[in-house]
Amino acid sequence: METKLRAILSDHELVRLYEQMALSREFEEACAEQYTKGHITGFLHLYSGQEAVAVGATAALHKDDYILSAYREHAQAIVRGAEPKRVMAELFGKATGLCKGKGGSMHLFSPDLNFMGGYAIVGGQLPIACGLAFSAKYRQEDRITACFFGDGAVNQGTFHESLNWARLWELPVLFVCENNFYGIGTEVHRSSALPTVHKRTCGYDIPSEKVDGMDVIAVFKAVKYAVEKVRETGRPQFLEAITYRFRGHSMADPAKYRSAAEHEIWKARDPLPNYARRLLAEGLATEQELEAIRQRCGAIVQEAVTFAEASPWPGEQAVWEDIYV
Numbered sequence: 090m091e092t093k094l095r096a097i098l099s100d101h102e103l104v105r106l107y108e109q110m111a112l113s114r115e116f117e118e119a120c121a122e123q124y125t126k127g128h129i130t131g132f133l134h135l136y137s138g139q140e141a142v143a144v145g146a147t148a149a150l151h152k153d154d155y156i157l158s159a160y161r162e163h164a165q166a167i168v169r170g171a172e173p174k175r176v177m178a179e180l181f182g183k184a185t186g187l188c189k190g191k192g193g194s195m196h197l198f199s200p201d202l203n204f205m206g207g208y209a210i211v212g213g214q215l216p217i218a219c220g221l222a223f224s225a226k227y228r229q230e231d232r233i234t235a236c237f238f239g240d241g242a243v244n245q246g247t248f249h250e251s252l253n254w255a256r257l258w259e260l261p262v263l264f265v266c267e268n269n270f271y272g273i274g275t276e277v278h279r280s281s282a283l284p285t286v287h288k289r290t291c292g293y294d295i296p297s298e299k300v301d302g303m304d305v306i307a308v309f310k311a312v313k314y315a316v317e318k319v320r321e322t323g324r325p326q327f328l329e330a331i332t333y334r335f336r337g338h339s340m341a342d343p344a345k346y347r348s349a350a351e352h353e354i355w356k357a358r359d360p361l362p363n364y365a366r367r368l369l370a371e372g373l374a375t376e377q378e379l380e381a382i383r384q385r386c387g388a389i390v391q392e393a394v395t396f397a398e399a400s401p402w403p404g405e406q407a408v409w410e411d412i413y414v
């Protein structure tokens with residue numbers, strides 16, 4: 090029998106998980122609209138469908154822990170505490186953005202939140218995560234580093250070098266592979282000799298587990314267990330979260346390589362309505378309360394869009410700021 094939700098987290102925390110997933114979904118769908126209106130330009134990769142991974146995992150981490158992700162990272166940053174309006178302004182390229190409009194969709198960064206970046210180079214964040222974990226270990230700080238990446242990163246040299254390094258030097262890293270089965274249009278079976286990603290860590294003697302990435306509670310429990318192990322042993326752990334993106338790779342991708350039938354199977358596993366049903370069934374919220382949450386998230390996102398539209402562009406002088414030389 091499934092564990093009752095109240096045995097896992099408080100009522101408030103349980104509802105908060107729904108709220109964060111709803112906010113993430115609203116944010117991403119608003120980004121799609123703003124992209125089609127031409128307010129967001131360049132590459133735009135949306136997270137709709139994968140919310141349970143960012144939300145469940147972040148809830149299991151401490152505020153001091155570092156988080157790094159790839160370029161599908163708006164929700165990761167918002168769930169960690171970045172203001173939606175500052176993230177939206179960043180996507181618009183405005184001076185009020187999280188990175189003053191200089192990073193854009195793929196390079197969100199907020200050291201105040203220990204959110205150490207979105208990375209556009211596939212697998213680029215893995216060695217950086219090891220470096221952060223090394224610094225924490227060297228300074229004897231009680232913080233771990235959680236590094237998120239896609240299934241497309243696991244055949245990169247950086248993946249193998251980082252796992253080897255993390256285990257050899259006993260670095261406090263949690264590696265989380267968000268396996269959504271595709272790297273752009275290439276299905277994982279067509280690019281990986283061993284597509285069962287979590288089994289690949291045995292070559293580096295790193296314990297690994299697979300978790301249902303469409304179930305926010307399953308992710309929370311798996312990450313909580315894994316981070317406890319990292320803190321206890323000082324060594325890396327690995328999680329493979331099985332998930333699915335509901336949209337194409339980026340806004341430029343109509344995702345013709347996936348069948349409608351496959352899409353329907355995963356739509357039925359949408360983490361939002363499924364978790365809502367669980368909250369309702371266990372008397373943690375009413376349908377009206379969940380609707381009010383969705384309305385509130387919608388309003389926050391609309392405010393974010395209004396803020397981004399009204400914000401100024403960076404001034405010419407900004408070109409000479411935030412540079413090394």
Ligand SMILES: Cc1ncc(C[n+]2csc(CCOP(=O)(O)OP(=O)(O)O)c2C)c(N)n1
Nearest residue numbers: 161209210211239240241242269271272273
């Ligand atoms: C080193 C490198 N090679 C290739 C690319 C082009 N590229 C951008 S995204 C992507 C697919 C990555 O897929 P995955 O890691 O599964 O992440 P997802 O998009 O599914 O979230 C590729 C190959 C890149 N950005 N960096």
Ligand SMILES: [Mg+2]
Nearest residue numbers: 239240271272
């Ligand atoms: Mg992928």
